[in-house]
Amino acid sequence: MPSLPTTYFDDVYRANEDPWAFETSPYERAKYEATMAALPNDHYKSAFEIGCSIGVLSEMLAQRCGKLLAVDASELPLKTARQRLAAYPQVTISQMSIPNEFPDQPFDLILMSEVGYYLALDDLKQVRQLLIDHLETNGQLLLVHWTPFVHDYPLTGDQVHELFLESTGAGKPLIHLLGQRTDKYRLDLFGKSM
Incomplete structure (x- = not known):
């Protein structure tokens, strides 16, 4: 499936x-709170959020970031995101579709929430490498994904996270720092070791 x-x-x-x-779902609110609680640093100098949609989580991230690049594949939700984040001059909101488009700069935090399962496996492997390449040493990569099967999606949330876990361990570029699972989503935090 492409x-x-x-x-x-x-x-x-x-x-x-x-x-x-x-904006209104108790599930989303609880997931966002868990996402923010999973971040060990109080402040990040340069963060990259993939799949920002209308910017609800972006607004929470902005309060802990010196710079935040928030992107979405569709331009349509970004009007709302730009309005929501207008008071945060450190935030840049752009239309970008990974892996074909990717920023050429390093980040000390990359967040990919509810995006990975939209990608075919080969594209996700390319994204994994891009994320590793653009993550600063000792930077953090946080993945959060819905785990139930969705027939429209090429992958499941578990498949996304397991692919990234393959890049952890001795001699591998990522360290697995935290893993959490609920009945609907899983969260995994990684650090870059080299």
Whole structure:
């Protein structure tokens, strides 16, 4: 199954400006709180958020980042994200579709939440390498994904996380710092060792 195209997300956002109820869902609120609690540093100098949507989690991240680049494959939710984050001059919001588009700069925090399973396995492997290459030594990579099967998606959340876990261990570039699982999502925090 190929990676989901940008048009898939455009169609979703044309049908509903907040299709996953990021602003109102108790599930999303609890997941965002767990995401922020999993970050061990009080402050990050340069963070990259992949899949920012309408910017609800981005606003939480912005309060702990010197710079934040928040991107989404679809331009449609970014108008709302830009309005929400207008008071945060350190935040840049851009339309970007990984792995074909990727920023050419290092980050000490990269967050990929609810995005990896939209990618075909080969594309996700390419993204994994890009994330490792752009993560500073001792930087952190946080993955958070829904785990139940969704027939539209090329991968499951567990498959995404297991692929990244393959890059941990002796002689590998990532260290597994934290793993959490609920009945609906899993969270894994990695550090870059070299």
